[in-house]
Amino acid sequence: MSKKIVIIGGVAGGASTAARLRRLDETSEIIMFERGSYISYANCGLPYHIGDVIKERSSLLLQTPEAMSKKYNVDVRVDSEVIRIDRENKSVEVKKAKTGETYKESYDILVISTGSTPLKPPIEGINSPNIFTLWTVPDTDEIKSFINEKHPKNAVVIGGGFIGLEVAENLHLAGINVTVAEAMDQVMAPIDYEMARLVQDNMVFNGVNLILGDGVSKFSSENGTVTITLASGKALTADMVILSIGVRPNSQLARDAGMELNQRGGIVVDKYLKTSDPNIYALGDVIEVEEFINKGKAMIALAGPANKQGRICANNIYGANEEYKGTMGTSVAKVFDLTVASTGANEKTLNRMGMLEGKDYYTAIISQKSHAGYYPESSELILKMVFSVDGKKIYGAQIVGEDGADKRIDTIATVIRLEGSIYDLKELELAYAPPYSSAKDPVNMLGFVAENIIEGKIKLNKWNDIAPSKPSDYTLLDIREEAELMVFEIPGAVNIPLGELRDRINELNKNDKIIIFCAVGVRSYNAARALTENGFDNVYVYPAGTNFYKSVYYDYYNNINEKNNPMINKENVNSVSEEKKTNEIKASIQVDCSGLQCPGPIMKVYETINRINDGDIIKVSATDSGFARDVEAWCRRTGNTFLRAEKEGKSNIVYLQKGTSENKKPDPLQNSAILTSANDGKTIIVFSGDLDKVLASFVIANGAAAMGRPVTMFFTFWGLNVLRKTEKQNIKKPFIDAMFGKMMPQGVNKLKLSKMNMGGMGTAMMRKVMKDKNIDSLEDLVKKAMDNGVKMIVCTMSMDVMGITEEELIDGVEFAGVGTYLGDAEESNVNLFI
Secondary structure (H helix, E strand, C coil), rough: CCCEEECCCCCCCHHHHHHHHHHHCCEEEEEECCCCCCCEHHHHHHHHHHCCCCCCCCHEEEECHHHHHHHHCEEEECEEEEEEEEEEEEEEEECCCCCCCCEEEECCCCECCEEEEECCCCCCCEEEEECCCCCHHHHHHHHHHHHHHCCCCCCECCCCCHHHHHHHHHHCCCEEEEEECCCCCCCCCCCHHHHHHHHHHHHHHHCCEECCCCEEEEEEEEEEEEEEEECCCCEEECEEEEEEEEEECHHHHHCCCCEEEEECCCCCCCCCEEECCCCCCEEHHHHHHEEEECCCCEEECCCCHHHHHHHHHHHCCCCCCCCCEEEEEEEEEECCCCCEEEECCCCCHHHHHCCCCCCCCCEEEEEEECCCCCCCCCCEEEEEEEEECCCCCCEEEEEEECCCCCHHHHHHHHHHCCCCCCCHHHHCCCCCCCCCCCCCHHHHHHHHHHHHHHCCCCEECCCCCCCCCCCCCCCEEEEHHHHHCCCCCCCCCCCHHHHCCCHHHHHHHCCCCCEEEECCCCCHHHHHHHHHCCCCCEEECCHHHHHHHHHHCCHHHHHHHHHHCCCCCCHHHCCCCCHHHHCCCCCCEEECCCCCCCHHHHHHHHHHHHHCCCCEEEEEEEEECCEEEEEEEEHHHHHCEEEEEECCCCCEEEEEEECCCCCCCCCCCCCCCCCCCCCCCEEEEEEECCCHHHHHHHHHHHHHHHHCCEEEEECCHHHHHHCCCCCCCCCCCCCCHHHHHHHHCHHHHHHHCCCCHHHHHHHHHHHHHHCCCCCCCHHHHHHHHHHCCCEEEHHHHHHHHHHHHHHHHHHCEEEECCCHHHHHHCCEEEEEEE
């Protein structure tokens, strides 16, 4: 028997229901009322039309009333608002927007898909001119017209949720200075505080003024300018304001009809999406849903669930008993350079439920590459997962990164929906090729790390156990190389590079709580395992390394940078229009650092700076998102000028100028790119002839030289073999001297690893890995050290003992005794023995 089905609401859920109904039955009469002029439009795409990312307005209109009527034989009535539901007589009263005329329409089955409306709290002045909301196509038209006609210079977005941040980015793209004011202490409520800090860091980097923890108390408008007074008393002025405070369900019809609602006004439905009236279904933003993870009740306004509910609702109208099994809240948003994605419950939610970390759940935060690091344009992903202490349940996950966050969150969401465990993440077989992923995908790595946490093989400390602004009760162990410290140092940390850790392990106290840092966390894990195996019981790894640490404390380090370098202002690091890029900064040389690993990019910049004239500008491209900040610190410490950082596609572009100001006259006595001070040198005694230790020596030396520090390397005993020529020299020697020469390695090509040499196999593998990962060979590092002015002194006493002559050593070295070395050491603040 055919039915007469009336649908209230013609956007996501309503249109989806109507289309599915017609596919299931050709005979039913289907009427769809929409109070606006548009149906089935892409409301999620509205912010991108404001910024001209989506240029054509018509692209937002996925289905016109006329087209839907023809395709699906649905009676689509736009500009028709349902103003009353008569449940007893099974009819609705409809008002025509253009004429004001009202009429009644009967139904057999009614579907409510009225969606939601932006919140406008009763704040004084909230209806003042130039204050907008963005929810519909007419809203978008109004904002676009205002921008095109009034040319506003400043805008304030109230609210830091998904829509607020998307609007902020697109206003920024439209050339408007943007401030985001959020009453909470973070943006993006679905993610945890520390993950939101990554987003905030990038917003500030892109020039957005961010105000957190300060809600609006009132608005006022005068002469086209809006004044926003915040709860703190601070006043902001703007040419336009966008309200993005949140949404409320459009449930007044259901309330007036006496249907059951929850405390937040959401329509209560059963698992079949049927309301308290057996002849009325409801779906989308207007209903209360079951939260999939913890089975509580929630209001979740997302297009994906609304569309799926439309299909289920239609199936059930025609006799199916299909259940809607809850909403996980899986979501994703583009915010400037980053993709922000989440699924399931966050840690805040678990804490509100009374759950405790270590007792009820664990967290894992890791840093991974979006695809193989050696393939161009790989970028960092920060992943956080919350899971049960036995690993059998994944509560939720969050991912922030430039590329690849969407497919990883979808993978995890699928595992959660299928009630999988962290062990399933380990075992997932995912597609791999260098442009798309790594052999061990970041999702696999989350599973591996989670298993290690459960089994006690690794302990991750909380991100805020330490902070740069307060003394630490822990021993902070930084296992990065010296060159990395030149760019960023952790206050109060002890530096022991990973390669030296086992030899220097006695410098650490087994009774201390030790937190280990490296750049991304991988080396820290290796160091933690080494310490644990050597009897250290209180060892923790800082999650996701120094890159994560710098981002979660972005405000502290931004303040430090501004104090240390007042020449740098926000305009220096903002993305600007293409016209400004062309007119304001013209680079005389371009440097491509894509794919280079630390300290390669900084060294390449240093070499280039030394070849150019004062005032010349270079344009540097790199795939590492943190490079811009690193090179900014390098400029600050070397007397050069950091001009601007921006994005070109997925590449990070930095403009640098040699010298400190284009108006400053160059010092005729200064022929280097670097400004140095007394006692700022570095001296290294190279005693070892082992490949790995010599590599470490030259990495440190080149890194220090790149920072403009005078570097002296003093080669003695076995270290002399590093400087031997690889070609055999015809030199007459005493018998014992000749025997020594034959027994020792002749030059850098013959050096072997100190451990795991395995008859030369380990050394060969090490050299291959270095080549594959674009890491300079030892031969290249030696040459670069000489080119960078590193002083290489050969101990003449050791030469006599080892039976090595001057003719056997490479050109460019100096021959001297320990006194010369000690003289340089007196003028140094770092002395290393390797």
